Amino acid sequence: MTRHSKSPARPLRLVIAASVAFIFLAPFIYLLLGSLAKNFNLAGTLDLASYSFTLANYTSLFSQAGLYRPVVNSIIVALVVTVGNVIFCTLCGYVLARRRFRGKNLVMLSVVMVLMIPTHVVIIPMYLLTNWLGIFDSYLALILPFLVTPLGVFLMRQYISTLPADMEESARLEGASEWTIVWKIVMPLCKPAIAVLSVQVFLVNWNSFIYPFILTSSESMRTLPVALALLQGYQSINIPQLFAASMISALPTTILFVVFSRRITEGIISGALKG
């Protein structure tokens, strides 16, 4: 009782919470309404008095601006990278959590060190590297460098360390190979961590801009954020269309967020506590 008396009354706190929520949501409401608006004021404001809905902004995007390919590219890249991270980070996490051999600590150190490297610093060599490897402007350039992320390895290692090892031991005694152990025993136990990791990796790659931007050059290889950023310079694209394209980019993340909201927030909270 004493604690409640010190804080503002419940209704007042709800009002404050809702106003803050409005500050964070208002631009997105504007985005949604704008993308569906038939008429826009020149300054980019909406004429709410004469507001009417239309889907034309969306349909014209696919017919005129060719947004179909970037959407497909984004889906392919984000999905493949997510699957890759789930598999490879689990494998690496397992070895780092369970096995003992010389140099293991060095590998663990490399993971933690790389976590701290600012990625934008190496855009020039990454660009040259993809050229030398002959994968510039291809799916490989957008996928290969991101298949294993240090954060993923770290998360999986941390999670696997908390699991009891008894089942692995008995499987090993029965002659199961390390691969079977990871696949049949560790993976199923890691489901919660894998869920967190997948959502995280998918979001990051779906939204990623700078690498897809510098590692591709042809229109057919663009991902959605790149296409979006370059659309605004087009003479024939107006604000409602730009908003519609933005909605297409924001929609999957929003759906993921609504469905996995707890997973995402808990993932960040627990990840932060362990790190």
Next chain:
Amino acid sequence: MKRLLAAICLLALILYACSSTPKSDAPIVWWQFWTNPEVRPVITQMAASFESATQNKVQLGDLTWSDGHEKIAIALSTGGGPDVIELGSDWVAEFAASGRLLDLTDQLGGLRDSLLMWEPGVYQERVYAVPWMLGTRVLFCNRTLLTQAGYPPEFVPTTWADLLEASRRIDVLGEDVFGFGSNSAERHRLYKKYLPFFWSADGEVFNANATQTQFGTVAGRVSLDFYLLLSANGIVETQSRIEEYFSAGKVGFVISGEWLVGKLNRSELPFEYFVTVMPSVEPGGTGISFAGGEYLVVNKSSQNPDAAVALLRHLTLPANDQLFTSATGSYTPVNRFTAFATDSALAVTAAVFQRQIGNSRTTPVHPAWVAIEEILERGIEQALYKKMSSQEALDMIDRETAPILQKYARR
């Protein structure tokens, strides 16, 4: 350990497979920028007609304006790359200077009389590129606003003084009405807005042996001051926003190209507009405009240069030029002998563009133009934002470009 080795081999194999594309029958590889559905079929059609005429195979590659430059640079820097490439007019000198382009002077001399706008394709008196597609910019005027400002219905601004006065009178019509649509400090666009005025005032960017830019001259100052005055009597925004304001009937004048005609004609306008050629400094003079061009070049390391050159000839034939022009919606064919056909509603507009292309210039030819352009735009920006007087800004441009130009002059 075996599995490890196998994995490494596999990885190496994947990388190898990605890096080497098998070459079969050695087609002519042609990189170009036209991917939009209205134009793309014509590109394929022209490639097909070339294939059937010459037995050569053509393989198309797509580029984009945002990063095509980078992609071409990489491809050429490896010593490989496509046979035929479409280049923006301002890139030719840069690639020619780096020694990656085939000298076409002897093989294509004959085309010089039929095609327009050779200037950007020539570097150090040798021809490296063939003009393929041209576009110029004209003055778009809002008739309705002019009438509101008290001008008679036949009024057409022909001089700088006309334009400035009309902008002034329109600008005071209302809070949300603007006289002249002026480009803000938008990178890679601003210089295209300033140079036409500079040229109209008889300015020349370089001195005779290109060791110095000449912006700090009377022509430089007069034109910059005029541009600043126009900006003060109008709206300063990005080009696409200015065009939206014009399309909404809120701006008196805007300088733009064919795409704006297309955009205006697609929508129902609450006002009337017309286009006219760029105004001149004095009555009876000539107003110069900025032309953009797209040029075709041949890679010096092409395995089949003769076929590549034949493709250039094929693409600029009047019949193909006509196909291409009508697909792109351009009003200015590149070949003098191309018959230009359009519906009568647009004939007047198209005539203005055709008249203007005769008085248009392109980005000055210099291998270091990218660097010069940056300095030029930075200088104009200083004057636009009133950080410097126009003379100070222009002198600064000349001062900063000098070391770059002298470095190239000595080579």
Next chain:
Amino acid sequence: MRGVSVGRFRSSDLLMLSPWLVTLLLFWLFPIIASLVLSFTDYQLLSGHNSFIGVDNFIALFSDPTFVRAVLNTLVFTVGTLPFTIIFAIVLAIFVNRNLPFKTFFQSVYFFPSIVSLVVVALIYSTLYARGGYIQMLLSAVGLAYPPEGFLFSENTALPAIMAMDVWMSTGYYMLLFVAALQSIPQELYDAASLEGAGAWHRLKAITLPHLKPMLLFVLVLNTIKSFQIFVEVFVMTKGGPLNSTMTIVYFVYEEGLHKFNIGYGAAAANILFLLIALIAWVEMKLVQERQI
């Protein structure tokens, strides 16, 4: 003996680790070393010209007004956003954590801007900040001054406008991290303090803030690394203008290295950025560790 099998080294260990090892060598170590080497050359991609020029690039950078401006802007951006983001995040976290009804819902809403693509956010704000846009309407409604040409076209407001957007966008994310830290504070501490008659302010100072310290350090470093790499906002909203007022280091690296293809010069700028980040993160760690709040 729990949890660890003390087996001999197996080839499967190496094989399982190899994806990370390959990534580490190829996509992390190699670029860093290449960047270091390139920064001492005048490598030009187009002509293939490449020779060792010692520290010339670094000397040239510090007399390049655009680069100096980029460094200053990046510092202003970081120093100008960090305190706001962190203070707002802590305040929100405490607010959310104190038995707020629908806590999970509000927490998610506040966090939402951080999961939307930065490009999308930047596009929305470009329109909001435009001439006659909603933010101008809002400011004129409360009687505040604003640049009539639009926030992103005025030299004095372009960078602050981007900074404000950044604070708005990242506050929710750091709030979540602080919520996590708050939840790890044992409730008994508060109960004991209440029994001793400590007021809310005292409990905040004596219990909450000290317990937030490790997270504060983490957030500081994380946010510094992020802020120093600002690029997308600039690319979408201003392209570095007007008058280079929003030119940042990464944007400079991009322009020099990948637009003008002065690879060596761009790489040198990137290495300076790397050093700056390392230095500032180190200073932050020292500061937070030494100050016993």
